[in-house]
Amino acid sequence: MRILWLLALVFPLRLFAAAGDAEFLDARDAVQRGQWQRVSELVPSLREHPLYPYVELWQLKARLNEFPRDDVRQYLERYSGQLVANRLRADWLRVLAKAQQWNAFEQDWNALVDPDTDLQCLQLQAAVRRDSRVLEANKARWFAGRDLPESCSSVFEAMFTSGVLKDADILARARLAFMAGNTTLGKAMLQRASAWSAADAKRLDSAIRNPDRYLSDKRLGTRTRAEREVALFALSRVASNFPENAASSWQRLSGSFSRDDREAGWGLIAVAAARRHSAQALDWFRKAADTRLDASQLEWRARAALREQNWEEVLRSIESMEPEYRDRAVWRYWKARSLRRLGREPEAMPILAVLAGEHHFHAQLASEELGPSVGPAPTYYKPSEDDVRNASRIPGIARALAWYRLGMRYEGNLEWIWTVRDLDDVSLLGAAELARREGWYERAIATADKTRKLTNLELRYPTPFQEQLRARAREFEVDDAWLYGLIRQESRFNAAARSGVGASGLMQIMPDTARWVARKLGLKDWRSAIDNTPDANISFGTFYLKHVLVQLDGSPVLASAAYNAGPRRAQVWRAAAPMEGAIYIDTIPFLETREYVRKVMANAVQYARLFGRQMETLTERIGTVPARSPGSDGGS
Missing domain, CATH: 1.10.530.10 (Lysozyme)
Known part of the structure; x- marks a missing residue:
């Protein structure tokens, strides 16, 4: 047995574990064709196959509308904590929501990991039945420049009915959609606004066809909120390609707009200019007050200031960001660099010291800023044969390798990523070495990169294809x-x-x-x-x-x-x-x-x-x- 195990470590596992693969693929094809009798016939030969839980999953999913509660519960318990269980739970929750079985839905909800937006909105439908304050607490979900799942629509309708969302919020989302390039959603939002008219629809179509001409039209209307939103949309389209032209138009038109809209317009132009590395970007940012700049715009102001090496402006931009953005490695690094350039060394050093203990581009730069011998280096660890063997016995790893062996890397990646998310450093490196021996370098690299205290550079930075x-x-x-x-x-x-x-x-x-x-x-x-x-x-x-x-x-x-x-x-x-x-x-x-x-x-x-x-x-x-x-x- 020891010899067989050593051989398995030397040669790819796919040479040794192909038994049942043909039957599994047969079952998968039968599922896709809806031939459930054929699937049942294949089950006895697949019970020991690593991917058998998927056969069970497919069989159960086909019956979920019959509410097989006991079978669902048994499956969830049998594969508790594993990807297949989470997949079944997500599908089961959708069935419960469709049947309006909200109590049962909420009982299963807390065990779901990483729900998508569709499921999050279904959960809000369940929660609002108990407490209408949920609507106010989740108002921010409305403000998205992208299309959202249908399950969110009833939540938003409830927000409008209760007064949580108002007409101004419709126009705000329309602007977000236009800024994101989602013209269809933007039009749909404007058409929903109470102040929207057929004439406004014609104006919008004209702005979409030729935004530069629309802004140049002396008859351009700015009296109503709808007219102003169309003008801002046209301005954003012109700015994306010709920020100087947009600035010229806005200089002429902005007097007809409110202060908030004037500053929003300059923010649009400034970001477009910063993306093109225009020397005028910072001047235009100064015409847009800090309070009118969103997170992305503040990042672009910081980049424009970096290009000019205006360290006070870099620092001011970073400190104006929300914590979610300000705490990103790139902005922590440039905050520290700005502080050093401004003679505030004692404030910079702790930031660099924390960064230097991380593992990424800016961490390396921070470490070099501080000089040699900054804190303890991660401990080198070479996984043992026992570590590799233990990794191969983890059900999710075995399933991932089985998918990989069948050439289905996407499914294998899903299993692998799920399984390694909570492993300790020794287990991560054992799994990384297993992936490396399989020639699955992307998983070896990603898994070795996840360690915290132990490290193995040969696994993080493998060197295949050396001769070529x-x-x-x-x-x-x-x-x-x-x-x-x-x-x-x-x-x-x-x-x-x-x-x-x-x-x-x-x-x-x-x-x-x-x-x-x-x-x-x-x-x-x-x-x-x-x-x-x-x-x-x-x-x-x-x-x-x-x-x-x-x-x-x-x-x-x-x-x-x-x-x-x-x-x-x-x-x-x-x-x-x-x-x-x-x-x-x-x-x-x-x-x-x-x-x-x-x-x-x-x-x-x-x-x-x-x-x-x-x-x-x-x-x-x-x-x-x-x-x-x-x-x-x-x-x-």
Whole structure:
């Protein structure tokens, strides 16, 4: 038995645990076809399969409208604390709500973990029957710029009936919807407002078709609240592309608006300008009072101030944020940096000390600000064979690996994420090592990243595909630590990764990029780079990375941004003068690209350490971003 166990640790589990997989897939197909007799016939052969609880779940879900209370209760007890039980409970609650069995609903509600918005609104329907004060306490749910589930509608109707929500709240949500780009919801909100008319609907359609022309029309009405909301909508549309034009129009029109609306308009324009790194952004922010700026707008004011290195304005913006935003790592870091620049060192040091004990981009920068020997380092821990074996025996882990073995990574990810959420550090590292041996690197990385006191850099920063990757790094003269850091962020070393926009493979290459690289290399075959061919994918991706690195003055920060968002954007985001790398990164307009570059650069530092390189700090690696080249558009 010991020999079999050691073999299982060396070879992927899918070679040893395929028994019953065919029957399970047969049962799954039968469920999808509604062939319940076939499912029942397969049950005896599936009782020992790791995914058998799903077969039971599917059978129970098919009967929930019959209210099989005892069967539901037994299932929930049998799989208590596991993902399958939470899934059944969520579906059971929806059935109870549909049947208006609110007492039973509330009895089961507290055991549900992570309810979605639909279920949260169903719970409010139940709660309001007992206490109408629930409506006032949950008024904030109304103010969303996105569509909400149908289950929320009856709650909102009750809020209107009781006077918790009023006509002004309809217009406020319409504005939120328009700001979020949800024109359909915005129109629906305005049409619900009591002051809305057919003439207002025509005005809105005109503003949607050509917002610039709408604002330029001398007959533009601003007398009613509806007319003013349409004008603000048109202003936001113009500002998103041409903030200077919007500012010119608003300078002319804003006198016809209330002070609140004037300041709201300047806030819209200022954010649009800050996103485009306009030098006028801070001037326009000053025309919008702090009380009129929401959390996102305050963040953009802080970014605009960072670009100008206006440390007083950076600090003022951060301190004006709500705690939820102010306490984010990025703003804690820049608050500390601002305090230091303003000569308030004693206030900055405790902030940096707390940050330095965390594990992320800004934690590394904070640690470097403080210098060496800041607090105890996490303890290195290498999981034992017992740790790995214990992880493999956790039911949720076994189910996740079974899904993974069947090629159903999405389902496997759900099981894995649920199961590891409350594990201790030793168990997390045992599970991470198990995932690594399976070649499931994304789970190995994410699981090892969750530890608090113990750490294992080899699991957080694995190094598969070494032969291919290092060969291409040498061929194209690219730093292999940076290359590993980029691939870790791009695909988590999943060679079969496919993005929603068509990027493929380890380095997430787009078909157009693959064609372009093939032409540059004089190759006819470009499809292998976007198929499951690691060597070709690494070769094409590394060539392209080197190309943008050279094109962007040898800056790995710019090249990383270009790899994610395109060279032209990375070039446009540069300033007219050299800029600290951390400021460039934290003022990138796209959230995805900001996070991407942070992680790629932080990853590269960790990989360099793993490779035994001379200790290079993150601050040194990101360095200074060179000034924008006059007339350069970044190329292709």
